[in-house]
Amino acid sequence: LWVALITAIRAVSPVMPFLTERLWRVLVAAPCPGAPDSVHLAGWPSSPGPRDEALLAEMAATRQVVEVGRRARGEAGVKLRQPLRVALVRGGDRARGHLDVIRDELRVKEVRFDVDTEVEVTIKPDFSKAGPRLGPKVKEVAAALERGDYEERDGKVVAAGEELSPEEVIRSERPVLEGWAVAHEGGVSVAVDPTLDDELILEGKTLELIRVVNDLRKQEGLELTDRIELRLPAEHAEITERHRDWIAAEVLATSVRIDETLKTPELEAVPAWS
Numbered sequence: 001l002w003v004a005l006i007t008a009i010r011a012v013s014p015v016m017p018f019l020t021e022r023l024w025r026v027l028v029a030a031p032c033p034g035a036p037d038s039v040h041l042a043g044w045p046s047s048p049g050p051r052d053e054a055l056l057a058e059m060a061a062t063r064q065v066v067e068v069g070r071r072a073r074g075e076a077g078v079k080l081r082q083p084l085r086v087a088l089v090r091g092g093d094r095a096r097g098h099l100d101v102i103r104d105e106l107r108v109k110e111v112r113f114d115v116d117t118e119v120e121v122t123i124k125p126d127f128s129k130a131g132p133r134l135g136p137k138v139k140e141v142a143a144a145l146e147r148g149d150y151e152e153r154d155g156k157v158v159a160a161g162e163e164l165s166p167e168e169v170i171r172s173e174r175p176v177l178e179g180w181a182v183a184h185e186g187g188v189s190v191a192v193d194p195t196l197d198d199e200l201i202l203e204g205k206t207l208e209l210i211r212v213v214n215d216l217r218k219q220e221g222l223e224l225t226d227r228i229e230l231r232l233p234a235e236h237a238e239i240t241e242r243h244r245d246w247i248a249a250e251v252l253a254t255s256v257r258i259d260e261t262l263k264t265p266e267l268e269a270v271p272a273w274s
Contacts, residue, residue: 002027007045061094061188062101068183069106069190076181076194081211082204083107084192088114090173091188108192119173122184123150123157130168137162145169206243209236213251227252231259
C-alpha cells in the first residue's frame with residue numbers, strides 16, 4: 001500500500017503540488033532517512049518490473065483491429081449497439097490471441113482471420129523509413145505505387161526506378177466481398193457483413209431497451225446496486241420472452257413483466273422495495 005501511494009503521489013505531483021507535497025512529507029520525508037525533502041525532487045516513478053514487449057505488441061495490434069473494425073461498421077451505417085454476425089480480419093496477426101476482446105468491442109458473433117478471400121492489394125511507401133533514403137523522389141515512388149506501376153522481385157518492390165525493401169513499404173490487403181463493408185489502415189483490413197437476420201435485430205432491440213432502462217434508472221436517482229421491478233409495454237413482449245434473464249441481469253431487475261396498461265414509449269422501473 002505504501003509503495004502504491006508513493007508512486008501515485010509522484011505521478012500526480014505536477015497537477016496537485018500542495019497536497020502531494022504534504023503527503024510526501026508525512027509518508028516519506030519524515031519517516032525515511034535520506035529521502036528527498038520534497039516530492040518535486042524525487043523524480044518520476046519507474047516501472048516496477050520489465051515490460052512485456054510481446055504483450056504490448058499484441059494489444060497494440062488488437063486496438064488497431066478494433067479501430068479499423070469500427071470504421072467498417074461506420075461504413076455500413078450500423079450502430080455499434082446492433083450486433084452483427086461476422087467480421088473478417090486480414091493483417092494484425094499479433095491480435096489472434098485476443099479474439100474475445102475483438103468480438104466484444106466490435107459486437108459481432110464471430111471473428112475470423114481470413115486468408116482465403118479474394119483481396120485487392122495496395123502498396124504505399126513507409127515515409128518514415130523510405131523518405132530519408134529517397135529524399136524528394138519518395139513522392140514519385142508513392143505516385144507510381146498508387147498507379148499500380150510497380151514490380152515485385154524477391155520480396156522487394158521496384159517503382160520509379162527505385163527498389164524498396166519490405167520494411168520500406170506498407171502493404172494492405174483489402175477483402176473484396178460484395179455487400180460487405182470494409183475499412184483498412186496500414187496493414188490491417190476488416191470486413192463486416194451488415195446483413196441483419198431476425199435474431200440479430202431482436203438482440204439489437206434488446207440492447208437498446210437495456211440502454212433506455214438504465215437511463216431511466218439514472219433519472220430516478222437509483223444507486224448502481226439498487227434492484228428494481230420492471231414493467232414494459234406490450235410491444236416488448238417478444239423481447240421479454242426471449243431475453244428476460246439477460247434484461248434482468250443488465251438492469252438489476254428482480255422481475256421483468258409485460259403490463260398491457262402501459263403505452264409506448266412508456267416504461268416503468270420502480271425500486272424493488274417500494
